[in-house]
Amino acid sequence: MLKQTGENSTIDKIIEIKNKLGKEVVILTHHYQRKEVVDLGDHKGDSFDLSQKAAVDENAKTIIFCGVHFMAESAAVLSQPHQTVQIPDMDAGCWMADMADIVMVERAWKEVSKVVDTASITPIVYMNADASIKAFCGRNEGLVCTSSNADAAFKWAFDRREKIFFFPDEHLGRNTGHKMGLKPDEMILWDPEKPLGGNTEDDIRKARVFLWKGYCLVHTRFTTEQIEMKRKEFPDARIIVHPECTREVVAESDASGSTSYIVTYVDQAPSGSTIVIGTEINLIERLALEYPDKNVIPLHRSLCPNMYKISPENLLQVLENIGELNVVTVPEQIKNDARVALDRMLTLA
Ligand code: SF4
Numbered sequence: 627m628l629k630q631t632g633e634n635s636t637i638d639k640i641i642e643i644k645n646k647l648g649k650e651v652v653i654l655t656h657h658y659q660r661k662e663v664v665d666l667g668d669h670k671g672d673s674f675d676l677s678q679k680a681a682v683d684e685n686a687k688t689i690i691f692c693g694v695h696f697m698a699e700s701a702a703v704l705s706q707p708h709q710t711v712q713i714p715d716m717d718a719g720c721w722m723a724d725m726a727d728i729v730m731v732e733r734a735w736k737e738v739s740k741v742v743d744t745a746s747i748t749p750i751v752y753m754n755a756d757a758s759i760k761a762f763c764g765r766n767e768g769l770v771c772t773s774s775n776a777d778a779a780f781k782w783a784f785d786r787r788e789k790i791f792f793f794p795d796e797h798l799g800r801n802t803g804h805k806m807g808l809k810p811d812e813m814i815l816w817d818p819e820k821p822l823g824g825n826t827e828d829d830i831r832k833a834r835v836f837l838w839k840g841y842c843l844v845h846t847r848f849t850t851e852q853i854e855m856k857r858k859e860f861p862d863a864r865i866i867v868h869p870e871c872t873r874e875v876v877a878e879s880d881a882s883g884s885t886s887y888i889v890t891y892v893d894q895a896p897s898g899s900t901i902v903i904g905t906e907i908n909l910i911e912r913l914a915l916e917y918p919d920k921n922v923i924p925l926h927r928s929l930c931p932n933m934y935k936i937s938p939e940n941l942l943q944v945l946e947n948i949g950e951l952n953v954v955t956v957p958e959q960i961k962n963d964a965r966v967a968l969d970r971m972l973t974l975a
Pocket residue numbers: 694719720721722723754842843844845906930931932933
């Protein structure tokens with residue numbers, strides 16, 4: 627149980643309501659949330675781990691997701707009938723998720739079907755997308771993946787079909803394909819603004835992976851020049867980046883992996899080591915505080931303004947309006963189809 631400070635502050639009011647509601651409410655905080663918010667949560671982690679934790683928590687009637695909208699939507703897809711999902715700010719969206727909507731995705735699928743049989747393509751959607759695209763993948767023998775299991779999802783897909791259509795992050799898709807030994811010309815970019823995604827029919831026939839032209843503005847701010855500078859400044863440092871970074875940045879780093887991978891990497895690094903990290907700044911700053919025996923520094927300061935929209939003030943507002951304010955729902959048919967794609971992900975090794 628969290629203790630109040632006695633200052634009658636927003637934090638104290640949150641703690642008071644939380645203590646009163648007990649296990650009926652569970653507050654989930656994504657790794658990229660600011661520290662004040664993370665300190666008030668019951669669980670911190672990446673989006674899928676958090677949703678799963680909440681869904682199996684029988685006592686939790688209300689799930690408050692401190693993260694961006696697609697995360698709260700995934701929690702709603704996985705939630706049980708007696709659970710309600712709320713988000714402190716409905717406007718906390720995600721730039722990357724907004725780069726693909728269902729109309730664009732269905733149009734692309736139709737276009738590609740004019741050149742190759744879609745029965746030869748597995749659609750894979752990164753967790754960072756709208757529930758309707760997860761549902762589309764569920765309906766079309768595809769699945770969802772996270773940055774932790776994208777390799778396993780690609781393998782699953784290639785064991786079944788010849789090609790993959792990957793939405794909506796071109797960089798995670800390219801980095802994963804590269805890890806699997808695909809050549810750059812076997813992965814083609816699909817620009818939804820252009821006919822045939824900007825490709826020729828021949829390109830489409832030859833391609834193994836279609837990469838939707840979407841990206842995360844937080845992770846594409848990292849550059850190889852920054853890596854070069856940090857290597858000069860800290861010659862003994864290990865440089866670790868998120869796979870939403872560009873291929874060049876990942877290639878120049880010492881390791882790359884999901885937020886959970888980064889957390890474990892820092893945890894297991896020897897005391898006294900220097901770790902330079904390329905991901906959202908709030909996670910890096912928290913890790914620096916949690917591991918004072920290690921030198922944890924950002925490759926560059928890159929903040930996600932959408933994640934930053936969640937604050938103790940709007941968290942308090944939802945706690946004062948349990949079951950009413952900013953309730954995130956997903957239509958039943960979309961929920962069912964998205965669940966199919968999420969369940970397929972759960973079968974991955
Ligand atoms: S860090 Fe990037 S992918 Fe994550 S929520 Fe922010 S914009 Fe979206």
